[in-house]
Amino acid sequence: MTAVIEAKGIIRDYVTSGGLFKKAGSVRALKGISFSVEEGKTLAIVGESGCGKSTLARIITLIDPPSGGELLIDGKPAQTFGMTAELRRKVQIVFQNPYGSLNPRQKVGDMLMEPLLLNTKDNTATRREKAMAMLVKVGLGHEHFGRYPHMFSGGQRQRLAIARALMVNPRLLVLDEPVSALDLSVQAQVLNLLADLQQEFNLTYVFISHDLSVVRYIADNVMVMYKGEVVEYGTRDEVFGNPQHQYTRTLFAATPEANIDSIRARVERRRAAGIGA
Secondary structure, three states: OOEEEEEEEEEEEEEEOOOOOOOOEEEEEEEEEEEEEEOOOEEEEEOOOOOOHHHHHHHHOOOOOOOEEEEEEOOEEHHHOOOOHHHHHHEEEEOOOOOOOOOOOOOHHHHHHHHHHHHOOOOHHHHHHHHHHHHHHOOOOHHHOOOOHHHOOHHHHHHHHHHHHHOOOOOEEEEEOOOOOOOHHHHHHHHHHHHHHHHHHOOEEEEEOOOHHHHHHHOOEEEEEEOOEEEEEEEHHHHHHOOOOHHHHHHHHOOOOOOHHHHHHHHHHHHHOOOOO
């Protein structure tokens, strides 16, 4: 199966400012990251804060350029696209915070039609028709077309952000902690929506998260990052079933389990230690 995106030895350096007693230098945030994601599959990138997940997301979406290495989209070097309409259509991103990623002064309909205005030759009637259809696809209704973002809940706003990203029929969707700002029940709804949309449109996802329960639900393959490096990379079952790297095992051990047996075990341990449950 064809890889929609492939990274080969991606490096990202940041220049640090100097001072009176300190010379300017550089910090290497990404240290040779390599991966590939096949069409219709989901790669989950996990790791603690500061490991380089979001830096990699910015490179994948060409918000930031890599300092070294090569990024291929549909087999073509991303640099050959430049910041063209073709690349914007191929790669879209959904950010973590639905409260900050939507323009509060822009109506929902205008927000959804704007990518079509910039990237297609559709007339106004066609843009409106496509926006209305996308609202239904993400579980909203035509009555929401003329409303403002502040009139929606957090989960509904994230649905709007997903709808906006899908308006130009992208090949790849980068999801940067897309459910971490939502309540648990809403998280499940949005994850189910993403799974349904992936199946319907044959979408490819790069899913960035620190929540291992979410990753276990949605991922086909998992890449574990630590201090700008890939320390483990494999299928979901391989990584969760038999983690090879000590950092991965530590990360899994630090994640609380939500099943009833583990909760009872924690309560019994606290009682035995003389601590209130």
